[in-house]
Amino acid sequence: MQLAFYAPLKDPGHPVPSGERTMARSLIAALEWGGATVTLASTLRSRDGVGDRHVQRLVLDQAQTEISRLVPQGRLEGWQAWVTYHNYYKAPDLIGPQVAQRLGIPYLLIETSRARSRLTGPWSQFAEAAERASDAANIIFYLTQHDAEAIERDRPAAQHLIHLPPFLAHKTLPAPSSGDGPMLAAGMLRHGDKFESYKIIAETLATLPPHGWSLNIAGDGPARPEVEALMSAFGPAVTFLGQLDRASMARAYRDASLFFWPGVNEAFGLVYLEAQASGLPVVAQNRPGVCDVLARAAPSAPHQGVAPLAAQITELLTDTRLRTRRSAEARRHIAAHHLLPTAARTLQAGLAACGVLP
Numbered sequence: 001m002q003l004a005f006y007a008p009l010k011d012p013g014h015p016v017p018s019g020e021r022t023m024a025r026s027l028i029a030a031l032e033w034g035g036a037t038v039t040l041a042s043t044l045r046s047r048d049g050v051g052d053r054h055v056q057r058l059v060l061d062q063a064q065t066e067i068s069r070l071v072p073q074g075r076l077e078g079w080q081a082w083v084t085y086h087n088y089y090k091a092p093d094l095i096g097p098q099v100a101q102r103l104g105i106p107y108l109l110i111e112t113s114r115a116r117s118r119l120t121g122p123w124s125q126f127a128e129a130a131e132r133a134s135d136a137a138n139i140i141f142y143l144t145q146h147d148a149e150a151i152e153r154d155r156p157a158a159q160h161l162i163h164l165p166p167f168l169a170h171k172t173l174p175a176p177s178s179g180d181g182p183m184l185a186a187g188m189l190r191h192g193d194k195f196e197s198y199k200i201i202a203e204t205l206a207t208l209p210p211h212g213w214s215l216n217i218a219g220d221g222p223a224r225p226e227v228e229a230l231m232s233a234f235g236p237a238v239t240f241l242g243q244l245d246r247a248s249m250a251r252a253y254r255d256a257s258l259f260f261w262p263g264v265n266e267a268f269g270l271v272y273l274e275a276q277a278s279g280l281p282v283v284a285q286n287r288p289g290v291c292d293v294l295a296r297a298a299p300s301a302p303h304q305g306v307a308p309l310a311a312q313i314t315e316l317l318t319d320t321r322l323r324t325r326r327s328a329e330a331r332r333h334i335a336a337h338h339l340l341p342t343a344a345r346t347l348q349a350g351l352a353a354c355g356v357l358p
Contacts, residue, residue, distance in 0.1 A: 001356060003031060004041040004074060004082045004099070009091035011043040017243070018188070019270040024085050026169035026340070027110060027347075031083065034344040034351075039077060041099070042066050047091040051122025060125070063094035067102075070095065074103045081105050081356045084133070087112040089123050092130035101136070106354035109137040110164060111267075114150035135159075138354045141347070144268055146288035162350050166268045166293055167343040168277060173331055176279040177254050179323055182214040182239070183313070184256035184280065186249070186271045189221035193265040198223075200262040200285070202230040204306040204313070205238075213237065213317055215260070218244050218252050253278035257323065258316050262309070263290040264302075273338050276330035281323060283312045295333035296326075 005028055010016075012024040028038050044066050048055045074082075082100040087093040087109055100107035112134050118127035134140070135156055141164035142148045151161060185201055187194045205215065217231070220243040231238040244252060253259075259275035260283045268289040272282055276295060284290050286298040300308030316323050336342075351357045 001034075001036040001351070002078045002080050003036045003038050003356075004070070004079045004096075005031070005038050005085070006041045006082070006093065006096055007085045008044070008046040008093050008095075009086045009088075010045065010047075012040065013043065014045075019267075020086065022169075022270055023166070026167060026343075027083075027085055029169040030167070030340055030344040030347055033340055034348045036351075038083075039079070041070055041073075041082070042095055044095065045091070046094055046126070048123070048126060049090060053122065053125065056123075056125045060094060060129075066095050067098050070099050071102045074099060074105075079103060079105060081108055081351060081354065083108045083110065085110045087130055087133045089113070089115045089118045089127040089130045092126050093133040094129050097133050097136040106138040106351075106356060107136050108139045108141070108350060108354070109133065110141040111143050111147065112137070112140055112151065113147060114154050116154070139350045141350060144289045144292040146292075160350070160353055162346060162353075164343060164346050164350075165337050166270065166273060167338045167340060168270070168273050168334070169340050170277070171340050173277050173335055173339075174250060175254055176331065177256055177327065179257060179279070179320070179327055181255045181257050182216045183258050183260050183317075184216050184218065184252055184275070185260050186218040186252070186275075187261060188219050189224040189227050191223045191226075194221075195223050195226065196264040197262045198227045198230055200264070200306060200309070201260060202233075204260075204309045205231075205234055207306060207310040208313065213313070214239070216241050216252060216256065218242075218249060249274070250278070253280060256280055258283060258313070260284075260309075260313065263287050263298075266290055268293050273334060277334040277338075279327035279331045281316050281326035281330060283309055283316070285309070293338065295330045 007024040010020045082096045084093045084096045139160050141162050214237045216239050218241045259280040263284045272293045284298045286301040299312040
């Protein structure tokens with residue numbers, strides 16, 4: 001089975017770590033686990049973060065050049081389907097639909113969004129392209145129920161929708177956490193939504209008793225001085241671990257007692273999967289996407305403030321039996337729904353539905 005793979009927002013070889021890059025790599029691993037030979041068709045990054053029509057025009061021209069290159073390559077290599085990960089109005093798939101059409105092969109989308117409100121305004125060209133890509137897909141794999149709502153509403157009649165829960169590229173669970181040690185937070189130290197999560201963390205910590213807890217923060221980025229300023233009131237109780245490689249991050253999970261990340265505007269958050277796989281109870285806000293990957297309902301909605309978060313933390317830190325029970329629940333949840341074999345079977349079902357597999 002020969003498949004072409006493309007990630008217009010961030011290709012799997014991009015030098016900057018992120019959940020987007022990790023998910024792209026995990027999808028390739030799952031497709032290969034299912035028996036496919038996967039070709040990374042293009043590394044063209046289509047993202048326009050500011051709504052610049054000139055930038056969009058340049059990227060559209062580059063996409064046409066890629067299409068001209070890829071159609072003969074696809075014929076030569078015998079591609080049987082094109083798979084694109086993450087199509088949306090700021091980073092649409094400008095390549096896959098045309099290549100798939102010219103090759104006469106199925107076009108599959110994994111994670112796409114509908115944003116018809118963007119069909120006017122600075123992203124209109126890209127929004128139109130993202131809508132065309134969504135319309136062209138034979139199969140759309142959606143990752144969260146929040147995404148499914150608009151996709152279901154606007155899908156063509158012949159299009160199939162399949163739920164692909166976010167997953168880790170592991171066949172088995174990692175070693176469990178000790179259940180003791182500091183709390184852990186993990187997220188890029190950058191402005192915007194990540195910084196808003198760090199603000200909530202600081203506000204929550206300020207309501208906890210002054211002793212009996214500590215927090216490690218894994219991650220780095222341009223907003224580090226501002227995040228450090230937020231946490232300065234807590235002195236040595238908060239430790240910045242910096243950006244960690246995979247092995248060091250695994251140790252951070254194993255050495256923690258719980259995982260605390262509010263999840264402001266997270267699509268779903270791979271860190272929640274990693275934390276739960278290691279058996280960490282999660283404290284997060286009740287937000288779309290985040291709730292799709294948690295073993296149990298998040299303790300508070302954003303409008304309820306930090307008090308429910310602080311109460312959940314206090315309960316988990318003071319009740320060892322509860323922490324142990326929640327740890328086991330988290331690992332069972334990940335094993336049942338969010339590991340590579342389950343994802344590979346779901347992807348295979350989609351490929352079979354469009355005739356790529358018997």
